[in-house]
Amino acid sequence: MAAIEADLFAHGLPVEALMEKAALAITAALLSAPSRLKQGVTVLVGPGHNGGDALVVARELHQAGIPVRFWSPFERHKPLTARHLEYALWLGIERLSAAPDPAEDNLWIDGLFGIGQSRPLDPSIEVLLEQRQRRRPGRLVAIDGPSGLCADSGQLLGRVAACAQTTYTLGLIKQGLVQDTALAWVGELRRLDLGLPKGCWKRCRPNSPWAWLPPTGTGPRPPSWGRSGPSTAADDCCWCAAASATAAPSNWPCWGPVPAVAAASGPPCPR
Template sequence: MAQLEQQLFASGLPVEALMEKAALGLSRHLLAQENLTAGALVLVGPGHNGGDALVVARELKLAGLAVRIWSPFERHKPLTTSHLDHARWLGIPLLSEAPDPADPALWIDGLFGIGQRQPPAEAIQQLLLERQRRRPHHLVAIDVPTGLCADLGIPLAPGVATAHTTLTLGLVKTGLVQDGALAFVGQLVRLDLGLPARLLEGLPPGQPLGLTSSDEAAAHPSSADPSASKYQRGRLLVVAGSAHYRGAAALALAGASSSGCGSLRAALPAPMGQTLWQQLPHVVVSQELPCSPSGDLNLSALAATHLERLDALLVGPGIGCASPRDPDHGPSWQLMQGFAGLLVLDADGLNRLAQREETAQGWLQRRQGPTWITPHRSEFQRLFPQWAHLPPLEAARQAAQASGASVVLKGARSVITGPDGRCWQLLQANREAARAGLGDVLAGYAAGRGAMEGGDASILAAAALQHALAGCQSRRPTPQAVAATLAEGG
């Protein structure tokens, strides 16, 4: 974002104009969304983040609110100094001492922005820590919470501003969506600055696109031809379940059913295949597969004839890890490698791939059709140990480009990457939705979408977004509730 700002200034746009535009957007949001009955205390830094904060203070004052300013700095940038002088002229009180951390007013953090590289002063750190202790989550951050690295999402010091909302300007900063930053960022809200399209077109390749509820309309499945038969609306086979994890198969099939795909088949452990009609009568059991003595699903009996005339194949939810010496690590994996449709590998499908003598990267490179993989962090580490130490976005990007597969790296802010370098990051999620079974629903839903719409990474990103939003919209984000919400939306 800093580079884009410099390009705007070089084009002739005055710094004052951009600051005014940003701060007016901040003010509108604060007046509409925040509880300001006890007034506002605006924390003002020496740079342009402080200038933004001072324009906000001005607008809140003009709206008739009780506003005070605290700025523990002797020097400010010239433009910030001008706004500080104007605030004094308006009669906004400027505190001479550090504020009481128990102050009931809403604190607005404009101390430091995207340029933070060094820890804030010790006194500021202690004040921010005490504020969180005395008045937890009663602070709004402008652009980036003080003390947090905007690029990496790591604290620069023990004392970091803990916001209940961060209002980020223009583009979402990468550090704000890293897992380690979530406790400090709170709710992340992007305020549009109306950046020119030609400026955005010049962003570096691979710049992640943040996905939020505002993208929901575009994420819905594309409309099918009204005259299409069920076989023209996506044909999917789900290979799932084992003696120990029958529920995973049911949840994956529920997710697939929610996608709206036309023909849904399953290859399941024998006991489940015999009773599936009672739960999901529309699912055709193509094949009943045996389980090993340890209870894992044996894929060696998977028949090539059952992969014919399919658009997509999902393998993995609840099948068990098995042993690298099991027979299904031979012919069945050759069969999947040669499958021309979309292959979706999830959960134990990924764990079995990681157990093979051949590297996951090598096997995926030789796939005959498009491939999607949906690992969480531990599964990713087993598949691609060489990139597991990287931040999620970069780790997933490296894996996708090296393997040729599209990747959903699941986490608090899941990332989706394609082999062509495109990448997306989910900016909204329900923290209560981190529970067993939701990954099975996602795998089934994504596979169903892929069966209908093809194997492009953008379809996977749309499915991941819809799944995350369903978790936010469900009253209780259980796997069954999320699948039901997806079905209503799809």
């Protein structure tokens, strides 16, 4: 996905445009399940573009009438993210001065770090995410991938990661998110379509998990695992943590074999 994004940017697509497309897709998915938003949301905002995505989601939910506040414990942000942060404050969205209470009942949206993360989380953030899962399991969703989890290998980068009820992966399924070691942290995996140009798909290797899905509008969609009802254009893929990658049905529309997944290892399942 990083290579596809680099190609798009090199040919003139503004970073801002892709960020808006991603965040609007996430917002639509969240608003489609209003019961989860009744208590409001707390958005965890990182310093990079994952944090920018999160701030656009915060903006859109706020404008839809959802009570929103955000927490970003970082002094510096990438320029685009900093501009979104400034605008969120101008709109009147509350910025928390201290870490949110892990026992609160509202929905947490993890936008701390995205698929490019390579270092362990700060220990204080690890403790916060661990306490959140212990006190309010199932009340956190992740943008693109849970913070603290490598999207390439599916391994923890530190001691723990964000434990998501749902992970909204953007554009393409990331290889690490379907490894056995990652499933308990990822939760229900939903791929959100970004309307990428058809030429982008030529970069997908045939035996990669992100090639399991055809471009939107071309061919059948897979069954929707972990939820009721058929898949839709806005919900191209739904993966349940209870299902292993090796359990993909024989009629799955893919270009090549389902990749082998890593043996489960690491800390006990957080669920």
